[in-house]
Amino acid sequence: MYQAKNISYSIDRMKILNQVSVAVFPGKFTAIVGPNGAGKSTLLKALCRDIIPNEGEITINNQAISTYTSKELALTRAVLPQKTHLSLAFTAEEVVMLGRTPHSTSNQQNKAIAHEVMREADVYHLKARVYQTLSGGEQQRVNLARVLAQLHDQQEHPTYLLLDEPTSSLDIAQQHGLLDIVRQRCVERGYGVAAVVHDLNLAAQYADYFLFMKNGEEVGQGPSQLMLRKEMIEHTFSYPVELIYGENSDIPMIYTKGSTPFENTSLLNETINSR
Amino acid sequence: MQVATLPAMKAKSNLTTNTAILGSLVALLVCTMFISLRVGALGISVGQIVNILLHNLGLDVADVSSRDSAVLLSIRLPRLVLGVAVGGALGISGAALQGLFRNPLVEPGIIGISNGAALMAVVVLVFGPTFAAFLTPDLTTWLLPVAAFSGSLAATYIAYQFSKGAHQTDVTILILAGVAITALCAALMGIVIFHSNETALRSFTFWSMGDLSGASWDKIGFAIWLIVLPAVALIGQCQSLNAIALGESEARHLGVEVEKIKHRIILLSALAVGASVAMAGAIGFIGLVVPHILRMAFGPDHKLILPASAIGGAILLTVADMIARTIVAPTELPIGIITALMGTPFFIWMLASARKKRIQI
Structure with a gap:
């Protein structure tokens, strides 16, 4: 279980997060929703360990997140941002291969895994294309393939996927395409998923749990049927x-x-x- | 869209392709080195060069002229070795810093390395003679490189301190602080130059355009390691630099210890480039352009680009030095003029063709 317990975070004495708790269960999809400025992305950043909360603690599989090495953390959770700007002209395949950075598998194995996940994310045909020449939707699918490649190997402990507004630049078919794959991984491989989603209707169709946030605080959380x-x-x-x-x-x-x-x-x- | 179907832009992660490219570059470097050893006021044939080198390694080779041997071993060879090391260090530091800062305009000078060194160099050149009476001749020889080296490290350190936040180093602030410190150093240099005499001004002008002459084994003996070892250590950062191309937080999510990598690359580049500038003056252009040319030709993978930039920088500087010391013989041109004159047209041509093919740089 990926858990935040009563975490608070402030910048210049302004509270961005106030005593927020959330639990992400393996095999379950948790949607984090709320208006702009509710602290959703900040919560996700804290879960990723991009920021360290001033108060409270975060545990992954019952172990404090601070005790993880960077590599261990990368083998336990992957993060898909809203958009990824690449500074160099890598090909789609090379970008997906970067998902294998924390692994010590051979180049050949990595390539095989990259091709497998690229087929799943429907970007295999783009593999020789330069990332910057792809459309926004194609780029996002390439990045989905990258995080799938990162979590590909079966671990002894549950693994997690954190998504920050992953569908905000996609058309409706692409939105469902991406979340279908995430949902499938969640069910079949037992990934614990936490996603910040803006579209409530979209979230309603994929999420098992909801966390409603407003002004840096929790409004309510629980199973979808109860929360919606x-x-x-x-x-x-x-x-x-x-x-x-x-x-x-x-x-x-x-x-x-x-x-x-x-x-x-x-x-x-x-x-x-x-x- | 028919973009990026060029063979050169396709995935080059293939290990054998990389080895082949690096092998060819090394072969090219070795050829350039031999040609460079050959040409000069005294022509020495390649056969002679090989004989002299073998003889020096203790092999019994007949027919070695002691005059040729002296010219080769104590004049041309140390100069060549210094050129290769400096070119390599500038090339690889440029590539690593461009990768780290995710910015194609970065070159080693941008974080203050070059101007910090230049300021200290001009101080030594202008005020040094006044104090020469108090120093032993040995110290006088070492004063300029040591001062330049400490100047570059100090400037980089100050820029770096500015950019260091509570949790992470902000590279945009590092670049801006580097620009500010570069400007401040330039202003201070102006003040010093204002107080200088003709001779000192002339020496400084030549120094600031790069100068490999006067390289001798005892002069470069220690510095060469200070240039080469950090440059080689930079190659080890290739995988992390590839991940950093995605963005700093994305790289962190992939398990890259971005802060550590930043510190390491800045320190290693400052050491290698600082020592290079100290020994050979400020040679511009190589650190900026060599990595770009190689990326346009072979794609952006740092596994290839880091070592290739080192070799490419070494080739460019060796050729430039060869031209610098022969074109207006018996005097020589400052090497920085040649690197810029040679590289710029080639670079512009590559940019133009990249634009025509709509390749992302």
Whole structure:
């Protein structure tokens, strides 16, 4: 289990995270949602060990994250950012091969693994293309293949995949394509997944657990069925929503109407008063 | 899009291709070295050169002229060795720093290495003679390189201290601090030059354009290791530098200890380039352009580019030195003029063709 316990983080006395806890279970998909500036990405950065929280602790498989060496950590969790800017003109294949950096397997094995995951991410045909000449969606799939290559080898302990708004620059087909693969890994290989997602409907279709965040604090967390409620979403995002259920589906469609929240003064006042 | 289907831009991770490229570059370097040893006021044939070298290794070879031997062993060879070492150090440091800073405009001078050395060099050249009476002749010879070396390390250290944050070193601030320190050194140099006489000014001008003359075994004996060992150690950072191309945090996520790598590369480059500048003056251009030319030709993989930049830098400097000391014989041109004159047109041609083929650099 990948766990953050009561972590707080501030920059210049401004609290970005305030006593946030979250648990990411192997084989489960946890979505982190909330409005802009809620501290979602900061939480993910803390989970990656990009930043060290001022308070609280983070453990992976019951071991404090600070005790991991860089290499051990890289063998335990991979991170897929929103966008990756490459400073050099590597080919797609070379980028995927970089996912093998923490491993000491032979070049030949690495290449075989790279090709395998590139086929899964549907980028094998791009392998000789220079990364910078690819479209945004293709680049993101190449990076997905890179993190899959990083987590490819079976480890004795559970492994985790952290994603920071992985689908924000993708079209609808690509969004589902990427999350399908992530979901599949989650189920078949038991990866624990934590993803910051902006699109609630997208998150609703893939996540087992939800963490709702607002103003650096947890609003609520738990299994999707319990968390995807009108009040929870409206309170978190300060915007009116309707939940629509399909005939044979227990996953709601979250419907928002195109008006600015400032016009809905009654709801806005209500949410302000509730804080 | 029909971009990047050029064979040269395809994946070059293939080990045998890399070995072949490096092998050819080494062969080219060896040829250049022999030609460089051959040419000069006194022509020595390749056969003679081989004989002299073998003789010196203790083999019994007939027919070795002692005059040729003296010219070769105590004049041309130390100069050649220094040139190869300095060219190699500039090339590989340039490649490593461009990779580390994720910026194609970086060259070793940018973090203050060159101007820190230049400031100390001009101080020694201008004020040195005043104090020469108090120093032994031995100390006078060593004063310039030692001062230049400490100047480059000090400038880099100050720039580096600025960029060091609580958790990590900010490379943008390092570059900006380097630029600021370079400018400050230039201003201080101006003040010193204002107080200088003609002779000192002339020596400094030549020094600042690079100068391999006057290389002798006792002069380069120690410095050569200070140049070569850090340069060789830089090759070991290739895998990490490849990962850093993705971004610093991405590299960290892949298990690369980015902070350690930064410290190591900055220290090793400052040592190698600092010692190079101390021994041979400020030779521009090699550290900037050699890595670019090689990347355009063979792709960006540091496993290849780091050693290839060392060899390429050595080739370029050897050829430049050969031209510098023969073209206006019996005097010689400052070598920096030749490196820039030779490299710039070639570099511009490569840039133009890369643009035409729409290759990303």
